[in-house]
Amino acid sequence: MAKERTTMSHRTLLRPVRTAAALTLAAAAAFGLTACDNSVGGADAAGHASSASASSTSGGQANADGRASDDAKPGESATTGGSAGGSGTSGGGATVARGAARAAGSQDTSGDRCSADALRLELGQADTGAGNIRYPLSFTNTGRKSCTLRGYPGIALLAKDGSAIGHPADREGSAGSAVTLAPGGSAHTVLHTINEGLKDGGCWKDASLVQVYAPGSKTRMTARAAEGLRVCGNEFLVSALESGSGS
Incomplete structure (x- = not known):
């Protein structure tokens, strides 16, 4: 048990x-x-x-x-272009420069103003003296009727590849009065800069083309700078239109 x-x-x-x-x-x-x-x-x-x-x-x-x-579309960029530096930028920078140049021109809404398709551009030879460099830029009426130009054109500089250089020209002097161009007649403006070393800021890249908007026009025109055009000291000015070719 x-x-x-x-x-x-x-x-x-x-x-x-x-x-x-x-x-x-x-x-x-x-x-x-x-x-x-x-x-x-x-x-x-x-x-x-x-x-x-x-x-x-x-x-x-x-x-x-x-x-x-990725929601971004091909080719889009967060920035619209480069700064207005000496070398300028292509693409968006050139687009911004075109808009700025157009805005810099006088707003002429008169019915008799000269349209871009009836104008021929020509950049004259440089006139130098006392540290200043001036280029006459003429507008010739190629149409069959008289027309007028008032105030300042919008001016910008371009490199050979079309990229923008610097900033559009600032206005110089008084606006003056309207200029009547008979068929074959001309008016001119003056592009003004200075010699290197007179002011701080250095010099911009040489320009091969001058981009132009006639007063009141949204159509871009171009004149060739055969010998190049260089702005120094950030001094780039444009005068109001006057009668004659300026040369």
Whole structure:
């Protein structure tokens, strides 16, 4: 009887031990599965985070699947052009320069003003003296009727490749009165700059072309500067139109 009690007691002790071991193994297995799941989820999250980061640096937005989407249209830029420096800029900078040159011209809305398609441009030879350099720019009426020009043309300088140079010419002197051009008749303005070294600011790049807007006109005209035209000291001025060719 005592032996039977000892055996039963031994079995009773073994059962809790085996049960605890089983519970321990089950918990370890569950932990391992959880760790696996977390590992996969972490890699996936890292992948999505990496994709979102790539999307952010590319300037786009992340789609639901994590791919980058760029809303910017090809060729668009955050900036419209360069500053009005000595060398100027092409592309957007030239577009800005054209707009500025047009705005610099006098606003003439009279019905008898000369239209660009009835005018011929010619840049004359430089006239130098006392540190100043002046270029006459003439407008000749090629039409069959008389027309008038009033005030200041809008003037800008361009390099050979069409890129803008510096800033449009500032106005110099009084506006004067309207000039009537008979067929074949001319009026002129004067482009004024100075010799190198007279003022701070250095010199701009040599210009090959002079871009012109007649007063009140939105049509761009161009005159060739055969010997180049260089502005120094940031001194670039244009006078009001006067009668005659100026040369």
